[in-house]
Amino acid sequence: MSEQKVTHLTPHDNRQPYGVGHNLIVRNEGIPFDAGLVEDIRINLSAVERRVASLKGRRTVKKDWQAAWLLKAISCIDLTTLSGDDTPGRVRRLCAKAKAPIRADLVEALGVADKNITVGAVCVYHEMVATAVEALAGTNIPVAAVSTGFPAGLSPFHLRLAEIQESVAAGAKEIDIVITRRHVLTGNWQALYEEVKAFRDACGDAHIKAILATGELGSASKVAKASMVAMMAGADFIKTSTGMEKVNATQPVSLIMMRAIRDYYERTGFKIGYKPAGGISTAKDAVQYLIMVKEELGTDWLDPDLFRFGASRLLTDIERQLEHFVTGRYSAAHRHPMG
Numbered sequence: 451m452s453e454q455k456v457t458h459l460t461p462h463d464n465r466q467p468y469g470v471g472h473n474l475i476v477r478n479e480g481i482p483f484d485a486g487l488v489e490d491i492r493i494n495l496s497a498v499e500r501r502v503a504s505l506k507g508r509r510t511v512k513k514d515w516q517a518a519w520l521l522k523a524i525s526c527i528d529l530t531t532l533s534g535d536d537t538p539g540r541v542r543r544l545c546a547k548a549k550a551p552i553r554a555d556l557v558e559a560l561g562v563a564d565k566n567i568t569v570g571a572v573c574v575y576h577e578m579v580a581t582a583v584e585a586l587a588g589t590n591i592p593v594a595a596v597s598t599g600f601p602a603g604l605s606p607f608h609l610r611l612a613e614i615q616e617s618v619a620a621g622a623k624e625i626d627i628v629i630t631r632r633h634v635l636t637g638n639w640q641a642l643y644e645e646v647k648a649f650r651d652a653c654g655d656a657h658i659k660a661i662l663a664t665g666e667l668g669s670a671s672k673v674a675k676a677s678m679v680a681m682m683a684g685a686d687f688i689k690t691s692t693g694m695e696k697v698n699a700t701q702p703v704s705l706i707m708m709r710a711i712r713d714y715y716e717r718t719g720f721k722i723g724y725k726p727a728g729g730i731s732t733a734k735d736a737v738q739y740l741i742m743v744k745e746e747l748g749t750d751w752l753d754p755d756l757f758r759f760g761a762s763r764l765l766t767d768i769e770r771q772l773e774h775f776v777t778g779r780y781s782a783a784h785r786h787p788m789g
């Protein structure tokens with residue numbers, strides 16, 4: 451494993467995330483394409499399902515720490531709006547929520563140490579990047595843009611590159627790209643590698659999240675291989691879904707992707723972030739994902755620099771559960787995220 455040196459801080463250089471100090475992570479520089487490594491990847495789906503079931507079965511913890519998990523989840527949300535009817539007004543309202551994700555009375559009642567708790571990022575289409583950047587000025591909340599012909603990724607290649615460059619020029623600090631699913635379905639791993647590498651180069655200093663659209667990739671092994679190729683090509687995050695496939699984030703797919711991240715880390719020393727997205731809408735779901743992250747990747751990954759939820763509705767349910775917590779009605783029991 452090569453030693454990880456801090457050569458480039460994340461967009462959160464000055465922020466103090468809730469709970470722990472943030473990771474001073476390096477950009478993933480990628481590694482040369484290695485066909486043999488990709489071909490050797492095999493996934494035993496029944497073993498994956500057994501592990502997911504065992505993780506679901508172990509969830510009891512101290513009541514005092516229930517709120518801590520939910521606050522941690524908030525700090526890791528990419529608060530998202532990706533609708534054809536998005537307007538500047540809607541995006542400004544979303545940004546206001548991103549800056550103050552829970553009501554002041556709840557912050558007070560919960561005794562939240564970091565009164566300035568925010569979400570991890572705001573995620574919008576390119577067209578809304580400038581509006582979001584303006585609305586978030588003076589904060590450390592980055593704007594993430596879905597680019598490269600989101601969600602299908604089938605526009606001409608040069609336009610996909612240009613879209614990345616325009617989003618970065620408009621102020622996006624994170625670019626969520628979509629891969630060409632065809633490269634995965636036909637096993638053309640070299641083409642996938644070249645594509646993600648070109649996207650990463652077009653991102654410049656902006657971080658790149660590679661959306662694999664796992665619901666369209668056909669098999670668990672292909673998900674694992676695509677994860678590895680995207681990381682080899684320099685992805686800073688791998689992300690499950692656009693939210694628009696028939697099947698979006700699932701726990702078995704998440705386990706497979708997290709294990710690919712662990713494998714890549716063990717081989718290269720680069721810590722790659724993970725972003726499940728699409729259909730994650732309850733506090734209970736969120737905590738299940740956080741527990742999986744903690745158990746599979748460790749507490750370093752329980753940080754917005756290395757973990758995000760792509761979600762449009764999750765925050766609403768978390769806020770509701772925190773309110774129940776304050777009034778004594780929240781009963782789901784969980785362990786402390788850092789304990």
Ligand SMILES: O=C[C@H](O)COP(=O)(O)O
Nearest residue numbers: 693727728729760761762
């Ligand atoms: O990347 C984010 C997803 O599009 C959000 O999906 P969602 O609306 O199901 O939460």
